[in-house]
Amino acid sequence: MSAQTEVGNHARAHARWHWSEVAFWFVVMCCALLFPSRYLIMTDIVRLALFALSLDLILGYAGIVSLGHAAFFGVGAYSAGLMALHGLITEPLLALVLAGLVAMTLGFATSFLVIRGADLTRLMVTLGIALLLEALAERFSNITGGTDGLQGIEMQPILGLFAFDMFGRVGFFYCLAVLFLLFLLARRIVHSPFGLSLRAIRNNPLRAAAIGIPVNRRLVAIYTIAAFYAGISGALFTQSTALASLDVFSFERSADLMLVVVIGGTGYLYGGLIGALVFRMLQEVFSTITPQYWQFWIGLVLVVIVLLGRQRMHRWVLWGPNLVIRQLAGRKAIVAVPESDVP
């Protein structure tokens, strides 16, 4: 009895909002107000952050390695685009939720394929599903617009009040608001008993099953939720850029996303957000040095991160930020998180 209450208290202490988390969001809001000329790139970062949050939910919390997360991003992007283009649902917010639900359905359907098999099979199946969707989108180019993409998407004002402007101001605050709401939801999820059981599964599926956690059902659930998140982020992409083309499904998108999550650190929600920021900054720097070949440097960063060892790198590079992160996660986040590396 006493052990149980102790665990409960411990979990509740972790779930409580820490002052540094408040500070984090305060800084984000300050950035939003301080750099009015940078709305476009900041919108990009926010979208990427949401996408990364989605991957972190399955990779960091449930330990599912996915190489095809762009599948859900793409489905969300195309659903939102098609709905807006054909005037089915013109209200952006409603369209956003619907696009998320479409991606979620796909996530639910494919989750049964993904939870079968070990890491390697999962990699292949997720990659295969993304490629399959890309091939489908190319095949039905009369619907998807093929490589040219959907053209002439016009977005209606959000809630009939806020029209998207050309400086991306409304788009940015819209994305930020969505990110914040979904972040709150994700935070609730990972601190719930459900989230704790996911971590148990990641650390040792066999033991988790032995203490009565329905492993497969939990994995299906989190995979479906992550698909919803990815779908929303794809829909945000379409809505804020009025664009959707075949590259939403591309392998590079999934691979870049892995890098984002790895840079930020897996297994705590802020990892995706910080990773998105750092990744976009790196990309900016690299593309100013060598415009066409920034991919080379991204690749180099990946190789170096892996060779140094992700955990060691995080200890070195982030010893300063880690102080903050430790506060955010309420623990020694990056160092203490085992990357499901249990051999």
Add this chain to the structure above:
Amino acid sequence: MTTLFTILFDGVAYGMLLFVLACGLAVTLGLMNFVNLAHGAFAMAGGYICAVLVNQYGWPFFAGLPLAFVASALIGAVLERSLYRHLYNRSHLDQVLFSVGLVFMSVAAVDYIMGSSRIFIKIPEALEGQIDFFGVGIGRYRLMIIVICGLLTAVLQLILARTRFGSRLRAAVDDPRAASGLGINVPQVFAFTFAFGCGLAGLGGALSAEILGLDPYFPLKFMIYFLIVVTVGGSSSITGPFLASLLLGIGDVAGKYYVPKLGPFVIYTIMIVILIWRPNGLFGRTAAR
């Protein structure tokens, strides 16, 4: 009927080519359990080296091929000793990240050095055109590919089954600890095998420039094909990947001929179905580690 034979022939040539390209991966991924998504980069290296030698320095095509093999094998050996070997015991996620990083680097580097357009390798005139064989048009180049790849497969099978090195490799793969206990230098065996696989990929890359096309995005475009060969073929022997490549080759050519609109859709669906049905591949068993 003749079109059927032509499709079959082209499919077999394509499949054989895929086998040569991917059999190195069959060893690293299937046997050593290392997820090396960068395998295509070695193939691309071989292809470009051959292209430069033949097109710019006027080497004969048949002198370029072995050099493509040697050069890729060397690159593979260097990378294995310097980078890959540190990652054998890491998680799959690390291996994926690492090899994806390598792919990105190779794509951008080749794009920078050679330009982004597709390149061709000048093939000797004797290999151009077709032979008419009982009404079935047989491409000479494809015939040569079948001959070369068929010979290579036979040699590989012999090496694995009959030589001392082959038995060492099989022992090292089956149980690395017991093998090293018996005095087999396991890291050396792995390094040599890895380099050999890269060499084969390089040779395949040089051969495939004519059929698959060679541009900086080669490693990305064909990554999934190599992975299909290995995962579907399984890793118990060399026969599994071989049959899988033939299936894939014939299936892809036939699919493109009969249902061109579906494109690669058929292949991906088949792969997913097979992986769901038998996660260890059609002819497979679980990897040793």
